[in-house]
Amino acid sequence: MSLPAFINVPVNEQLSELCVYVNTKGAELPVEVTQANQSDILVRVISDIDKVWKGTDDNDVEYVFNSVFSLVLYESPEVIKRLVELLTEKLVIGNGERAAIRLRILYNLFNGVEPEKRLAFVVYCGMLKLACKTKNCDQIPTDLDMVRKWSGLWKLTKDETHHVLKLLYDALQECKHSEASSKVMIELLGTYTTDNASKARDDAHRCIVNTLADPNIYLMDHLIALRPVKFLEGELIHDLLTIFVSGKLIDYMEFQKANTDFVKSLGLSHEENIAKMRTLTLMSMAVDNKDLPFDLVIKEMQMSEDEVEGFIIDVVRTKMVRAKIDQLQRKVVVSFSTHRTFGKQQWMLLRERLEQWERNLGQVTKGLESLNTAISQQTAQ
Incomplete structure (x- = not known):
């Protein structure tokens, strides 16, 4: 059956046509739509939206979702919030197949609710979750400066800021964008104060482990100054970081000998640690x-x-x-x-x-001035 054309008709008629189409995919939706039941039926459509993936090419799937988006925006703000959250959840929790089109659809929704609205925060978090799950960051915006700007426009709380930065970090890590993920984690840890640094203990621990494991990172002294990292002082993970910041190979070998099980529990390779510490030792x-x-x-x-x-x-x-x-x-x-x-x-x-x-530049300048004077005098003669 060909995909119906959802043209510019009254909302209830467009929703009815959408129900008819989704029913051809195996749903059992009512097709009699009134103003009174419109919102409830739209919720049911979104709940059964997974069925449109079966036997439908990407272009038609995207067309269906865009039609749903257009209907969602006719609802009241409270209903829109519920529907957008449900749509985002449906796109994220779906299987990893056809991840590219799922991300494109989410990006369409993100643009549809406009970046300055807080609903965009919900959709963006969904995009990051899906990008992390499918190891695909190339289709979504991940620039840290842009995320900072959006965070201000969305008026995020501290907890919401921490949440989006954690998701961004996870996505970049899974996509092997180590330099970008490192910047995000430092940004995240830098948002904590002395009063709440203890809440970031797990993030600080993970940041240290990932930094030590990254074969391209050798400079780590900036981590020591972060409050959540300072909170770990006295623990083995902080001692290990300190060795990588300023110690030598012999210091690491002694630490590893005394804490073999701990190093293994971090998932770090002893051989790779030795290789990095040799480079760091030579640098010193x-x-x-x-x-x-x-x-x-x-x-x-x-x-x-x-x-x-x-x-x-x-x-x-x-x-x-x-x-x-x-x-x-x-x-x-x-x-x-x-x-x-x-x-x-x-x-x-x-x-x-x-x-x-x-x-030295001053001496060069004086020399040039003297030379210029001598040339001028010779010319005058």
Whole structure:
């Protein structure tokens, strides 16, 4: 049977035609629609809307849902809220098949209720849940700046802000967008105060674990300053984070030996932890020492001489360190190393370098002025 055309006819007639169509898919909806039963029948249509997926192509499914949306918007605000929540739930809890069209339909609904209305918050949360479940973030807006803007327009409470940021984080994590998810989690943890930091304990714990497990993240000192992370001081997870922030490989090895079961319980790979700590240890060593003898590298990294070259190549690939190997003198020559922490000492060093650059530029300027004067005098003669 062909899909009916829901043209510009009275709402009760359009809803009646919609009921007739959904009934062809196996529903048993009343087709006599009056103003008195219109809202109740629309609820029943949405409750049975899953049936339209069977044997219907994506374009026709989208057309049906858009027709439902147009009918929903004729209802009173209280009824619209109920219907939008029900529609969103139906699209999210459906099986993972045809996830792309489900997300597109949700996005249509999101745009239909307008971003400045709080109903858009409900729909957006549904979009994030579905994106997380189906590992598909490419079809929905996930930019953190935009979410901040919407949060203000929607006038979200603190709890609602926490809720949407958690959903956004979960979706980005499942979609392997580690850099974006890390920014969202830091944003989330940063919204807590000293008074309610304890409520974010689980989020802080998860943030630390995911950061340690991420092979692309080496700088973690910014986490230490977050209040929910500070709340974990004295616990093993905080001790482990501190090692990754400022400790060396030997510190991690001692911690792992004493807390093997704990490290395993986090789901972290011991081998990957060693690899990351070796890179972090070299970063610390290379800040003050530009020539690192092989023997020192072998000792600190707890590796054989045959492993040094491959290790340095892997470290250089991280772009945390720039270095080359001098095989004749058996040393690693470092030209640059990223600071693992950036505190008062690093700010002072940066200030000194900027001041030195300023002095050097001043000397260059004076030299150019003198040269220009000499050329002008020669020209005048």
